Amino acid sequence: MTDIRHIFFDIGGVLGTNGWDREQRQHAVERFHLDAEDFQCRHEETVGALEEGLLSLAEYLDITIFYEPRDFSKQAVIDFMFAQSVADQDVIEIARDLTGYPNYTLMTLNNESDELNRYRIEKFGISEIFEAFLSSCWLGVRKPTQKFYERALGIAQADPRASLFIDDRRQNLGPAKALGMSVILFTSATQLRSELERVLDLELSGA
Numbered sequence: 001m002t003d004i005r006h007i008f009f010d011i012g013g014v015l016g017t018n019g020w021d022r023e024q025r026q027h028a029v030e031r032f033h034l035d036a037e038d039f040q041c042r043h044e045e046t047v048g049a050l051e052e053g054l055l056s057l058a059e060y061l062d063i064t065i066f067y068e069p070r071d072f073s074k075q076a077v078i079d080f081m082f083a084q085s086v087a088d089q090d091v092i093e094i095a096r097d098l099t100g101y102p103n104y105t106l107m108t109l110n111n112e113s114d115e116l117n118r119y120r121i122e123k124f125g126i127s128e129i130f131e132a133f134l135s136s137c138w139l140g141v142r143k144p145t146q147k148f149y150e151r152a153l154g155i156a157q158a159d160p161r162a163s164l165f166i167d168d169r170r171q172n173l174g175p176a177k178a179l180g181m182s183v184i185l186f187t188s189a190t191q192l193r194s195e196l197e198r199v200l201d202l203e204l205s206g207a
Contacts, residue, residue: 004182004200005103006158009095009130011110011117013168014186016087016124019116024084031080032065032072039064050113053137057081057115081116087124090189094196095129097204104200109152109165111136111143132156143172149179164199166192 012018025043029036042064049055061074098104108130112120114137121127134152136142141151153160160180167173173183184195193204 003103003162004164005162006105006107006156006164007098008107008109008134008152008156008163008165008181010165010167010169010172010186011108011112011120011124014088014166014192015091015095015108015126016120017085019085019112019120020081024081027084028077028080032070032077034065042067048142051111051136051142052140053114054140055113057113060113078115082119082123085116085120085123088189091186091192092124092126092129094189094193094204095126098196099129101202105156105158106130107132107134107152107156109134109143109149109167113137143167144175146175146179149176149181153179 168186
């Protein structure tokens with residue numbers, strides 16, 4: 001196997017909580033007393049455009065929630081969305097440890113809207129850890145389409161055979177593996193540290 005040179009981390013579900021996944025949306029339904037079925041239908045119709053950078057967060061909310069008068073503001077919903085993001089400091093420390101090895105280049109691969117993505121990068125304090133954030137909102141495509149990985153690898157100038165991708169969802173790992181990338185299915189910080197030490201043949205601090 002070619003030695004690993006690029007290590008790609010997912011953000012939501014790995015470096016922290018998911019940003020606007022089913023669980024977070026259910027909390028919003030309860031907090032703002034939304035019609036769950038209507039909201040879900042509107043979300044499904046617009047989430048692709050939102051995460052591919054074709055729709056702003058404000059436009060998304062106009063379609064999914066503020067298509068009729070509400071007794072709460074759009075900013076209140078945005079603040080609520082942002083508040084759902086919680087960093088996993090144990091995983092972030094693992095990524096930080098990897099920066100001590102100069103032969104590795106660290107980047108992220110994630111599906112996210114522009115506004116939420118920028119907020120989470122700053123909130124999680126990971127801009128100094130990762131060389132680039134290859135996100136769906138800036139690539140114009142989403143995981144798990146093969147084009148997403150092809151564009152990301154092209155921008156990174158990464159050989160897939162020398163690349164490792166970490167994600168918490170099997171469906172996102174399949175296309176990466178098909179392109180020749182090594183993959184790790186994330187379940188916990190402890191498991192990830194062990195897998196990285198095995199795959200990369202090194203010892204990370206805090207083990």
